[in-house]
Amino acid sequence: KNQVEQSPQSLIILEGKNCTLQCNYTVSPFSNLRWYKQDTGRGPVSLTIMTFSENTKSNGRYTATLDADTKQSSLHITASQLSDSASYICVVSAYYDMRFGAGTRLTVKP
Amino acid sequence: GAVVSQHPSRVICKSGTSVKIECRSLDFQATTMFWYRQFPKQSLMLMATSNEGSKATYEQGVEKDKFLINHASLTLSTLTVTSAHPEDSSFYICSARSAGPSGKVEQFFGPGTRLTVL
Numbered sequence: 001k002n003q004v005e006q007s008p009q010s011l012i013i014l015e016g017k018n019c020t021l022q023c024n025y026t027v028s029p030f031s032n033l034r035w036y037k038q039d040t041g042r043g044p045v046s047l048t049i050m051t052f053s054e055n056t057k058s059n060g061r062y063t064a065t066l067d068a069d070t071k072q073s074s075l076h077i078t079a080s081q082l083s084d085s086a087s088y089i090c091v092v093s094a095y096y097d098m099r100f101g102a103g104t105r106l107t108v109k110p
Numbered sequence: 111g112a113v114v115s116q117h118p119s120r121v122i123c124k125s126g127t128s129v130k131i132e133c134r135s136l137d138f139q140a141t142t143m144f145w146y147r148q149f150p151k152q153s154l155m156l157m158a159t160s161n162e163g164s165k166a167t168y169e170q171g172v173e174k175d176k177f178l179i180n181h182a183s184l185t186l187s188t189l190t191v192t193s194a195h196p197e198d199s200s201f202y203i204c205s206a207r208s209a210g211p212s213g214k215v216e217q218f219f220g221p222g223t224r225l226t227v228l
Binding site (some may be wrong): 034036041042043044045046049089098100101102103105 | 114116151152153154155156201203205216217218219220221222224
């Protein structure tokens with residue numbers, strides 16, 4: 001069973017709208033949680049990284065939250081743009097062992 | 111930010127040939143590099159972990175004799191797919207780990223290599 005579960009699996013929104021992606025994990029012991037953006041046919045690019053003590057981290061229009069007690073994280077995208085269309089992957093690390101979620105495929109339509 | 115490059119970006123080869131993929135950390139030294147494989151619409155799957163100067167550690171189910179990994183220096187790791195077959199067609203991504211300026215461990219991904227075996 002995957003230790004990192006992401007939802008929804010896919011999402012379609014209109015340009016300019018906001019959206020929130022979810023990540024639930026059971027990875028233990030917890031070291032950090034990363035959100036990556038992966039464009040089709042490209043390698044993942046880091047958006048945010050949060051440790052146990054951090055509960056929010058922003059990177060431009062991307063804001064990630066972390067609740068280490070409930071083992072949940074979210075990635076909020078504000079004022080979406082066409083270029084936001086990509087897969088967003090949640091990665092949870094137990095020390096140096098990284099566990100990947102299956103990703104959420106986001107499509108932003110004009 | 112740190113940059114990881116891969117070469118080639120895409121390769122098409124005949125069944126039975128061997129293909130070498132290079133992964134380089136361009137502006138930092140990476141003691142540990144990782145190789146992933148990603149099939150369409152699926153998540154990255156770790157194939158192996160390589161440490162400079164030592165043998166790679168392969169994940170369960172990954173044939174070490176088929177996927178040869180050489181981590182010859184702190185900035186270069188290579189993955190050779192030997193006797194490639196159509197089922198080896200996939201997107202191969204490398205990743206390099208480093209300690210950032212603050213001492214926080216970071217992991218950076220390469221742009222990936224699309225392998226198509228005919």
